[in-house]
Amino acid sequence: MLTDKEAKSRSERPGLSTTGIKHIASLARIKITEKEEKGLKKDLSSILEYIDKLNEVDTTGIEPLYQTTGLVDSFRSDEHRKDFEMNEELNEKLIGQAPHKENRFIKVKSVFERDK
Amino acid sequence: MHMHKIEYMLKLMINGFTIKDIQEGLAKGHFRAEEVFKKYSDKIKKENKKLNAYLSVFEPPLENGKWKMETSPLAGVPAAIKDNILIDGTVCTAGSKILKNYISAYDATVIKKLRKAGVTFLGKTNLDEFAMGSSTENSAFGVTKNPHDLTRVPGGSSGGSAAAVAADLAVFALGSDTGGSIRQPASLCGVVGLKPTYGRVSRHGLIALASSLDQIGPITKNVYDSALVLGAISGHDVFDSTTVPSDVPDYTKNLNKDIKGLRIGVPKEFFGEGLEDEVNQKVQESISKLKNMGCEIVDISLPHAKYALAAYYIIVPCEASANLARLDGIRYGHSSKDAKTLLDTYLESRSEGFGAEPKRRIMLGTYALSSGYYDAYYLKAQKIRALIKNDFDNAFKKVDVIVGPTSPSVAFKIGEKASDPLSLYLSDIYTVPINLAGIPALSLPCGNGRESNLPVGFQVIGRPFDEETVLRVSYQLEQVLK
Numbered sequence: 001m002l003t004d005k006e007a008k009s010r011s012e013r014p015g016l017s018t019t020g021i022k023h024i025a026s027l028a029r030i031k032i033t034e035k036e037e038k039g040l041k042k043d044l045s046s047i048l049e050y051i052d053k054l055n056e057v058d059t060t061g062i063e064p065l066y067q068t069t070g071l072v073d074s075f076r077s078d079e080h081r082k083d084f085e086m087n088e089e090l091n092e093k094l095i096g097q098a099p100h101k102e103n104r105f106i107k108v109k110s111v112f113e114r115d116k
Numbered sequence: 117m118h119m120h121k122i123e124y125m126l127k128l129m130i131n132g133f134t135i136k137d138i139q140e141g142l143a144k145g146h147f148r149a150e151e152v153f154k155k156y157s158d159k160i161k162k163e164n165k166k167l168n169a170y171l172s173v174f175e176p177p178l179e180n181g182k183w184k185m186e187t188s189p190l191a192g193v194p195a196a197i198k199d200n201i202l203i204d205g206t207v208c209t210a211g212s213k214i215l216k217n218y219i220s221a222y223d224a225t226v227i228k229k230l231r232k233a234g235v236t237f238l239g240k241t242n243l244d245e246f247a248m249g250s251s252t253e254n255s256a257f258g259v260t261k262n263p264h265d266l267t268r269v270p271g272g273s274s275g276g277s278a279a280a281v282a283a284d285l286a287v288f289a290l291g292s293d294t295g296g297s298i299r300q301p302a303s304l305c306g307v308v309g310l311k312p313t314y315g316r317v318s319r320h321g322l323i324a325l326a327s328s329l330d331q332i333g334p335i336t337k338n339v340y341d342s343a344l345v346l347g348a349i350s351g352h353d354v355f356d357s358t359t360v361p362s363d364v365p366d367y368t369k370n371l372n373k374d375i376k377g378l379r380i381g382v383p384k385e386f387f388g389e390g391l392e393d394e395v396n397q398k399v400q401e402s403i404s405k406l407k408n409m410g411c412e413i414v415d416i417s418l419p420h421a422k423y424a425l426a427a428y429y430i431i432v433p434c435e436a437s438a439n440l441a442r443l444d445g446i447r448y449g450h451s452s453k454d455a456k457t458l459l460d461t462y463l464e465s466r467s468e469g470f471g472a473e474p475k476r477r478i479m480l481g482t483y484a485l486s487s488g489y490y491d492a493y494y495l496k497a498q499k500i501r502a503l504i505k506n507d508f509d510n511a512f513k514k515v516d517v518i519v520g521p522t523s524p525s526v527a528f529k530i531g532e533k534a535s536d537p538l539s540l541y542l543s544d545i546y547t548v549p550i551n552l553a554g555i556p557a558l559s560l561p562c563g564n565g566r567e568s569n570l571p572v573g574f575q576v577i578g579r580p581f582d583e584e585t586v587l588r589v590s591y592q593l594e595q596v597l598k
Contacts, residue, residue, distance in 0.1 A: 028482040029463055044476070047480060051493070054500055056423075059496060059500065059503070062503060063502060064501070065499075068555075076357070084222075093221040097218065098447055099451030108458055108461070109455065110457075111458050
């Protein structure tokens, strides 16, 4: 028998309701259409359902593995990095690609809105 | 000598060159590096339309000095580069509309190393958008076709690189592999693809997908070439602090050494449900061949391997959602013309620039990392990852390498899996565990399927930083498969 909670999570996963999808999209800074929202709801639900099989495994007491090389505190010498010496050419390559710019500066829309 | 030259040129037109062929031809004076580059350039111009393997092509390097590098085994060898690896001053799209006009500001470390070795670059190859996919159908610039059957996918995400090598539109190529993106397309296109150990090759200048898994590696026509290219691109790099400070061996040195007595592990989990019969048959044949060569075949178990794909589809979206946050429409890349406010710039630029799969994965990653879900998804997945690594560590106490299929199927039809993301994800079921464990693996062609007559890939998996044994077993098997 499914508990009420389990039954609910099968029909609608918490966080993946219509408002949930909109919230995730806004956190991810992606504007989505109604159609995309429906598609994402379906795709994410089916992927998460597949991912649920991880719950079959008891991971009590298991340390998570974030990396495999075992390297820790990988330092480099604190020297001038000549490979990336800034010059006019490199400056143009970097700043030059900004979609909106003025001279050597990247332009952005104002952060605060003006009072009307 | 004139006869030799004609023979060489004929060979180029029919089978194409391996790196060794180029070495020989240049050393004996049968041709010059400029001629080789031009032959390949011309061939690409003629044949790329039907394959869509290349997204952009380059002019031959102008300075004469660049052609004079006779001392390196890679001198004068023309290569194709996956379009998520930066080459200074050229467009790098990552297969995405959002970077359609992006110009690389520097050379990736692997490019610097290859340049120094005298390699020339023919162009940039197609890929699934931001390397997210297993078919190149997710590219914003159209699917690449499999040279063995133009109605089928080449695999992915390094599908353009694998197709270019298979069709001899390059002598070798570089790809990147996060969950199988070198090995699976190599398998589907009938070429050799190697994912090195995590930490072996610098990713500086690779557009990151999942930083704890990504690794650059070679796609070549044979195992010998794979060893040569791996040697050229490996090593510690101050610009990628995950690279290990250990020496790079000469990977070609021991290829000829006998593999008699070597213990070969066959994991039962790699031969279960979902594996096509004709793939299974070819893989079993290769295992028999290894046995006949004096290897000891050992049945092993990787009990958590079946959870690898589920853990992978948490870890990758989480890391990708963070990595792709840099695409904000402000510093570079696509910027929406309609945006009125700063927030609109982010929302609209990303909405217009990203295709369906990056959106899906960014959303999934954002969800899994959001408050209240982190423990249930990301942390859980990283614990499973520890168990998977542990399975491999245990297995390698008993065996020297592990073998099995690279992909559960041969190349599938274009569009066949396009509507169901999960079914496409399943084509990486045998490659993903290797990335999670950070170990090296190579896919080599082991014949064509009985029914489809399409290439089948055989995967050889090794201990961390033991590419030498992986290459040696693969090389020896390749000789008897010829």
